Amino acid sequence: APDWHNLTPKTLFSQIRHELKAYWGYELNAENMDAVIEKHSLQKISLLRSFALKVGLQIMLREYDFDNKNKASFSGSDIMNIFPVVKHINPRASDAYNFYTTGQNKIQAGAVTEGHELIAEALNLLNNVYGAMHGEIAQCLRMVARLCYVTGEHRDAMAYQQKAVLMSERVNGIDHPYTITEYSHLALYCFANGQVSTALKLLYRARYLALLVTGENHPEMALLDSNIALILHAVGEYELSLRFAERALAVTNASHGPRSLKAAVARHLLARTLSCLGDFRTALQHEKETYSIYKQLLGEKHEKTRESSECLRHLTQQAVVLQKRLAEAYAR
Structure with missing residues (x-):
């Protein structure tokens, strides 16, 4: 019988680990593919798409159940076609x-x-x-x-x-x-x-x-979420804007670091959205962090640092006004 008839998921994964180490010098410290997916927060559908493109596989368009352990995710009828993957350099004008x-x-x-x-x-x-x-x-x-x-x-x-x-x-x-x-x-x-x-x-x-x-965790997703948050903010959908802005900040912190310029931009957007929702305390915390990053990376005299300082002053004033109104309302 051909070798691939006797291939099991365990031996295939072992071969993949060996190939990775021999060709790329990368040590895959995991027992199986599920462990790799969990460790690196990978998405199974993205892996399937990438694999199909790289080996020239066309599979049926349907919902695949990757989590059912008692049933195979694929059958022979799911493979629609196989294409040769040709490596070449396109001629250039x-x-x-x-x-x-x-x-x-x-x-x-x-x-x-x-x-x-x-x-x-x-x-x-x-x-x-x-x-x-x-x-x-x-x-x-x-x-x-x-x-x-x-x-x-x-x-x-x-x-x-x-x-x-x-x-x-x-x-x-x-x-x-x-x-x-x-x-x-x-x-x-x-x-x-x-x-x-x-x-x-x-x-x-x-x-x-x-x-x-x-x-979810790609830097491009942070950019898209920031843009969606900005447009929603512009049309007054602050609650929904806040969700996208928070997501953008989380991904930016993970990919670029919490003290990066991109994180400062994400925090500034979050502060603006929170201030529109009346949560001045949290908005001030985010804007203070923004100011601190700009001051450290760009210096006090930079336009962005001065803009953030002005925003801090404005937020503090708004917070004081709100506090006074609340105090007057309670007094009545």
Whole structure:
């Protein structure tokens, strides 16, 4: 009988551990896959997706029960197709690439108009070389949209970004990391154009896909949650905004550290939301921590530190006013 007939989950896991140690030099200190998943807080559906992509497996679209120990999660009929995974390097349109990188350098140097012209020329060349649909064209469209947004042309930014989203969906797939990024950028431009409900729908869509691909604890999830919290805050949905802001802070603390600039930004958003809900004491605690991080990392004279100091003063005043009103109400 072939060797794979006698393969058990235990021997397969042993082979995986050996391969990891021999090829990557990584020691997997666990007895089985369930222990690895628990230790690293992995998501089984994300692992399945990643495995299928890497080995060229197409499986049936249905709800898989991974937690039932008495029943196999998969059957032979779940495997729909097998594709060869070909490793190759895509040919590059060198002239367009040179225009694109030069444009990026110009923008970083502060010459936005020149950079914009070069990237528009790169987009034109890419269309001539690749035709209507290509991954590099989608990236170029995203850059043009961002430039339009920076220069205040919000309507043009949204139009270019819509093209980038449609192209990325077609070329990369709907759950590709690039497509998720395109959704979040389009959400920002929709919000800038006053289309709040569309912006929220796009961010929820991006969050759902990111959750499927990476799980809850990825740094990108913190960014998406912060953006959702900001939009909900802007439309007065403070209770829901608070939930997303708290989640964003927890993930940021875990991935970047509690004393990072990203943590300071997350705390500032949380403080603003809590103050809108009237919880000035907790808001003050978060803003004090924000001020402390900015002061340590950026110095007292930095714009962010001064802004946080002003916010602290404002929150303290609001807390005093609220305390006085409560005292007057009790006195009556």
